[in-house]
Amino acid sequence: MTPEEVRRTATGPTAGLAPGYAQANLIAVPLDWAYDVLLFTQRNPKPCPVLDVTDPGATTTVLADHADLRRDVPRYRVWEHGTLTAEPADATPFWRDDLVAFLIGCSFTFESALTRAGVPLRYVDQGRNVPMYVTNRPCRPAGRIRGPLVVSMRYIPASLVDTARATTARMPAVHGAPVHTGNPADLGIRDLDTPDFGDPTTPEPGDVPVFWACGVTPQAAVMASKPPFAITHAPGHMFVTDVRDDHYTI
Amino acid sequence: MTPEEVRRTATGPTAGLAPGYAQANLIAVPLDWAYDVLLFTQRNPKPCPVLDVTDPGATTTVLADHADLRRDVPRYRVWEHGTLTAEPADATPFWRDDLVAFLIGCSFTFESALTRAGVPLRYVDQGRNVPMYVTNRPCRPAGRIRGPLVVSMRYIPASLVDTARATTARMPAVHGAPVHTGNPADLGIRDLDTPDFGDPTTPEPGDVPVFWACGVTPQAAVMASKPPFAITHAPGHMFVTDVRDDHYTI
Numbered sequence: 001m002t003p004e005e006v007r008r009t010a011t012g013p014t015a016g017l018a019p020g021y022a023q024a025n026l027i028a029v030p031l032d033w034a035y036d037v038l039l040f041t042q043r044n045p046k047p048c049p050v051l052d053v054t055d056p057g058a059t060t061t062v063l064a065d066h067a068d069l070r071r072d073v074p075r076y077r078v079w080e081h082g083t084l085t086a087e088p089a090d091a092t093p094f095w096r097d098d099l100v101a102f103l104i105g106c107s108f109t110f111e112s113a114l115t116r117a118g119v120p121l122r123y124v125d126q127g128r129n130v131p132m133y134v135t136n137r138p139c140r141p142a143g144r145i146r147g148p149l150v151v152s153m154r155y156i157p158a159s160l161v162d163t164a165r166a167t168t169a170r171m172p173a174v175h176g177a178p179v180h181t182g183n184p185a186d187l188g189i190r191d192l193d194t195p196d197f198g199d200p201t202t203p204e205p206g207d208v209p210v211f212w213a214c215g216v217t218p219q220a221a222v223m224a225s226k227p228p229f230a231i232t233h234a235p236g237h238m239f240v241t242d243v244r245d246d247h248y249t250i
Numbered sequence: 251m252t253p254e255e256v257r258r259t260a261t262g263p264t265a266g267l268a269p270g271y272a273q274a275n276l277i278a279v280p281l282d283w284a285y286d287v288l289l290f291t292q293r294n295p296k297p298c299p300v301l302d303v304t305d306p307g308a309t310t311t312v313l314a315d316h317a318d319l320r321r322d323v324p325r326y327r328v329w330e331h332g333t334l335t336a337e338p339a340d341a342t343p344f345w346r347d348d349l350v351a352f353l354i355g356c357s358f359t360f361e362s363a364l365t366r367a368g369v370p371l372r373y374v375d376q377g378r379n380v381p382m383y384v385t386n387r388p389c390r391p392a393g394r395i396r397g398p399l400v401v402s403m404r405y406i407p408a409s410l411v412d413t414a415r416a417t418t419a420r421m422p423a424v425h426g427a428p429v430h431t432g433n434p435a436d437l438g439i440r441d442l443d444t445p446d447f448g449d450p451t452t453p454e455p456g457d458v459p460v461f462w463a464c465g466v467t468p469q470a471a472v473m474a475s476k477p478p479f480a481i482t483h484a485p486g487h488m489f490v491t492d493v494r495d496d497h498y499t500i
Contacts, residue, residue, distance in 0.1 A: 035285040038292065042300050050292050169500055172422060176500070250419055250426070250500055 003064065006240040007072035011089060013129040013198075013236035014074060015108050016121075022174065022245045023238035024051055024063065025104040025215030026073055027222070028231040031056045034100040036143030040221060041102065043140040047149055047217035049105040049173045051241070057097040063241035070095045075234035077219070082226030091231050099231065104215040105174035106238050107152050109245045110167065117167045122155045123201040129236040130154070131195035132214050136188025139217065147221030150196070151179060151187060152214040155207035164210060173248040180211040187211060197235035253314065256490040257322035261339060263379040263448075263486035264324060265358050265371075272424065272495050273488035274301055274313065275354040275465030276323055277472070278481040281306045284350040286393030290471060291352065293390040297399055297467035299355040299423045301491070307347040313491035320345045325484035327469070332476030341481050349481065354465040355424035356488050357402050359495045360417065367417045372405045373451040379486040380404070381445035382464050386438025389467065397471030400446070401429060401437060402464040405457035414460060423498040430461040437461060447485035 001009070003018045014023055029037050034056075041048035052061045059069045070092040078086040078094050086094065107130075111121055123130050130152045137149040156164050161181060169177035180187055192209060193200040197216055203209070222230045233239060251259070253268045264273055279287050284306075291298035302311045309319045320342040328336040328344050336344065357380075361371055373380050380402045387399040406414050411431060419427035430437055442459060443450040447466055453459070472480045483489060 035288065038285065038288050039303055042288065042292075042303055053289055053292055172500060250422060 003240045003242050004066065007064070007067055010074040012074060014238045014240055015111065015130060015236065016124050018240050019112050020245055022051070022241045022243045022248060023106040023108040024241055025106050025218070026069065026101060026233040026239050027104065027218040028099040028101040029227055030096070030229055031098045031100055033144070033227045036145045037102060037218065039142035040139065040145040041104065043142050044217065046175060046179060047139065047213035047215065049175065050102060051105055051173065052103040054101040056100050059095065061101070061103055063103055063243055065242060069101050069239070073233045073237060073239050075237040077232045077234050079222050079230040079232065081228055082223050087234060094231060096229070103239060104218065105248070106215050107175045107212045108238060109174035109248060110171045112245055113167050113171065113249065114164060117163050119156060119160050119164050119167070122204065122207070123199070126201055128199035128201050130198050131192070131201055132197035132216050132235055133187065133189045134196045134220055139221065145221050145225045147217065147224035150214040150217040150220050151211040153192065153209050153211050155201060155203040156210045157204070158206050158208050161208055161210060168212065170250045171248050172250065175213045178210045179213050182208055184209060253490045253492050254316065257314070257317055260324040262324060264488045264490055265361065265380060265486065266374050268490050269362050270495055272359040272491045272493045272498060273356040274491055275356050275468070276319065276351060276483040276489050277354065277468040278349040278351040279477055280346070280479055281348045281350055283394070283477045286395045287352060287468065289392035290389065290395040291354065293392050294467065296425060296429060297389065297463035297465065299425065300352060301355055301423065302353040304351040306350050309345065311351070311353055313353055313493055315492060319351050319489070323483045323487060323489050325487040327482045327484050329472050329480040329482065331478055332473050337484060344481060346479070353489060354468065355498070356465050357425045357462045358488060359424035359498060360421045362495055363417050363421065363499070364414060367413050369406060369410050369414050369417070372454065372457070373449070376451055378449035378451050380448050381442070381451055382447035382466050382485055383437065383439045384446045384470055389471065395471050395475045397467065397474035400464040400467040400470050401461040403442065403459050403461050405451060405453040406460045407454070408456050408458050411458055411460060418462065420500045421498050422500065425463045428460045429463050432458055434459060
């Protein structure tokens with residue numbers, strides 16, 4: 001599928017769809033909160049590498065010429081004062097003229113590079129959404145925004161952990177190198193089989209859990225910071241851009 | 251000299267001082283303009299890679315524990331409505347409680363890596379400030395902020411251009427890979443011997459001019475966009491941080 005076809009038709013998680021194209025997290029907040037969110041992303045570039053910020057009220061992005069940010073994400077989450085109030089497939093009825101949308105890099109973007117490097121993706125092979133976990137590491141606060149680091153986890157064969165690290169390190173705009181390898185407890189994660197977002201996945205013998213900073217971190221910040229209103233993507237249900245993933249490789 | 255010694259004593263350009271430590275551009279604007287400036291940096295990450303943003307009125311930065319942003323830059327520029335009104339060595343009398351300071355990556359930071367890679371720095375050897383040029387390339391505007399890309403130029407032996415490119419590409423937080431190599435006219439630069447900022451430098455036979463995005467770009471934006479008030483560093487007179495330059499290497 002092309003990126004435009006994914007944007008028009010996908011209803012589930014987008015990992016593995018439109019391979020070769022960058023995917024993005026979405027968070028839209030009222031203009032009054034936009035500076036705090038932008039500063040939060042600047043202060044936490046590993047989980048929040050910003051690919052684009054729209055002007056207030058705009059529903060388009062430079063990342064995909066003909067896209068409409070109100071309806072081209074497979075599933076949205078609508079938040080009021082930090083509480084999830086709706087999970088629509090089309091956010092048009094919820095959109096507001098004062099919303100500023102942030103498109104934030106997604107680790108799905110480096111998965112084509114991992115595949116080319118010979119690194120298997122267990123969760124894709126198992127037909128699951130990537131597992132994501134809220135950690136015990138606080139992000140650096142910004143204005144009224146604070147919250148914990150969220151990570152995504154992939155089981156990687158021990159012999160390929162260095163390859164996975166080197167491959168992703170060269171893509172800092174989509175989270176870059178892992179933030180942790182091996183011990184979930186170091187991140188305050190008690191049980192890998194009960195992720196906070198996404199699905200549990202099954203390791204193969206000799207696999208090691210590898211953790212990358214995750215663009216769901218701003219959603220955790222919405223829950224913790226309770227802005228009056230926000231619209232985000234549903235975890236794993238990303239905005240697929242027209243930008244080649246190689247564009248973000250150094 | 252240590253970074254702290256440079257911050258306390260330097261009065262001229264800082265290239266080559268406190269080698270091994272990152273240096274930063276400074277631009278401080280009233281809080282009312284901070285979102286526009288932050289968005290401008292996000293939309294123009296090559297010239298404006300942000301290393302830190304202070305809270306309003308703060309005069310310290312996470313980049314150097316004991317520094318005072320009002321006096322630890324060797325020379326400042328004070329701007330009113332886009333016009334340069336003072337060039338003090340101490341900005342304390344000009345500082346305001348509503349100022350937000352942006353510390354932006356500086357290409358001096360990758361010069362230790364260039365030296366280790368065997369790339370000579372002609373302008374340092376010649377005891378000059380690096381030459382900087384306003385180009386014909388517009389930055390992507392943000393709110394009330396717009397302006398042209400500014401570049402710094404180093405003459406590099408032709409046989410070492412690829413080395414210089416590869417070395418700097420791995421440091422995107424301090425401008426990364428060159429934006430242009432070889433032909434000044436492609437950037438709208440008429441005469442390399444009359445830079446817009448800094449000093450002219452002299453090539454050796456076989457040298458090629460190589461251009462990197464420059465953190466003076468926000469100053470050109472101040473001149474073009476005319477915010478009511480701003481304080482910046484004087485070009486080449488940088489804020490020397492306590493952060494090792496390797497910290498910004500991928």
